[in-house]
Amino acid sequence: MKIIMPDFVLPSVAEQTCALLETCDFVTINSEGQLSGEIAGAEVFMLPWQLAPEMLQTILALPTLRWVHTMSAGVDHALNALRDQEGLLITNASGVFDIPIAETVLGYMLAIVKRFPEFLTQQQARQWQLLRLRELRGLTVGIVGLGSIGQEIAQRCQALGMRVYATRRHAERGAAHVDVLLSNEALPELLAASDFVVLAVPLTAETTGLIGAAELQQMSADAWLINIARGAVVDEAALIAALQSGEIGGAALDVFATEPLPPDSALWTLPNVIITPHNAWSTPHARDRQAQLFLDNLSRYLENQPLRNVIDLQRGY
Numbered sequence: 001m002k003i004i005m006p007d008f009v010l011p012s013v014a015e016q017t018c019a020l021l022e023t024c025d026f027v028t029i030n031s032e033g034q035l036s037g038e039i040a041g042a043e044v045f046m047l048p049w050q051l052a053p054e055m056l057q058t059i060l061a062l063p064t065l066r067w068v069h070t071m072s073a074g075v076d077h078a079l080n081a082l083r084d085q086e087g088l089l090i091t092n093a094s095g096v097f098d099i100p101i102a103e104t105v106l107g108y109m110l111a112i113v114k115r116f117p118e119f120l121t122q123q124q125a126r127q128w129q130l131l132r133l134r135e136l137r138g139l140t141v142g143i144v145g146l147g148s149i150g151q152e153i154a155q156r157c158q159a160l161g162m163r164v165y166a167t168r169r170h171a172e173r174g175a176a177h178v179d180v181l182l183s184n185e186a187l188p189e190l191l192a193a194s195d196f197v198v199l200a201v202p203l204t205a206e207t208t209g210l211i212g213a214a215e216l217q218q219m220s221a222d223a224w225l226i227n228i229a230r231g232a233v234v235d236e237a238a239l240i241a242a243l244q245s246g247e248i249g250g251a252a253l254d255v256f257a258t259e260p261l262p263p264d265s266a267l268w269t270l271p272n273v274i275i276t277p278h279n280a281w282s283t284p285h286a287r288d289r290q291a292q293l294f295l296d297n298l299s300r301y302l303e304n305q306p307l308r309n310v311i312d313l314q315r316g317y
């Protein structure tokens with residue numbers, strides 16, 4: 001079987017992949033998008049984050065291709081190209097990044113109530129000045145999108161004594177670690193109740209621009225918006241206006257409409273903004289978790305069993 005995968009993944013899966021297959025033939029892609037060999041005849045493709053569109057099209061057009069596994073949890077970056085190819089089995093890396101992202105969200109919340117950014121500024125000026133701090137215990141978090149990342153966030157927030165609101169598409173299915181579970185239509189209720197609104201939805205046609213001027217107005221004046229989803233879930237111009245006018249307390253953002261965030265973005269200069277460079281996923285365990293997921297799915301694929309994390313192209317995640 002011929003498999004196309006990023007060169008940095010190969011060492012963690014090569015031996016076990018070959019143990020599962022009669023013949024294993026790898027073609028790797030490096031960070032410049034260069035291939036190590038002939039892709040004709042490839043059946044499986046492990047798709048790296050933000051591959052050049054021309055290369056993506058070329059690989060997806062291979063008539064022998066059957067299964068595409070994305071190394072990202074979100075498939076939005078490749079959705080249109082994937083939709084053009086009928087009959088492909090598509091899986092994503094859902095689950096791989098839940099823990100580091102949930103911990104980053106906790107980090108933002110603790111930094112906000114314990115005012116670490118201001119203490120760091122004081123430290124640079126050798127300034128000894130006490131500040132009034134808050135507790136997370138008793139505050140309300142509203143998680144928009146209770147997928148596998150959202151659930152990991154909910155569990156940690158509840159463990160800290162926070163009140164957890166969440167929206168999900170099928171609220172009737174219930175959820176652990178959530179005090180108030182709402183349908184997507186009840187988003188205004190979540191926005192009004194939350195001290196922290198955490199965006200954890202996939203980017204789809206439905207969630208593009210989900211948080212605009214009207215939604216920001218529904219948040220309370222000292223509430224913070226946390227976005228670890230995709231920049232396009234938020235109307236960034238409306239967010240900047242809300243931050244500048246004090247309509248919301250602040251924003252902790254890992255994702256942006258344009259990445260890298262352009263140097264002239266007003267977000268860089270606002271005091272009530274914490275910026276991380278699409279980095280919340282980072283963990284020393286990512287490679288092992290990716291490898292385990294891929295190898296488990298490869299076994300299932302070879303045995304004609306249902307795969308984990310299959311993407312529904314109509315739904316977009």
Ligand code: GLV
Nearest residue numbers: 071072073074281
């Ligand atoms: C990264 O943002 C991912 O979708 O995995």
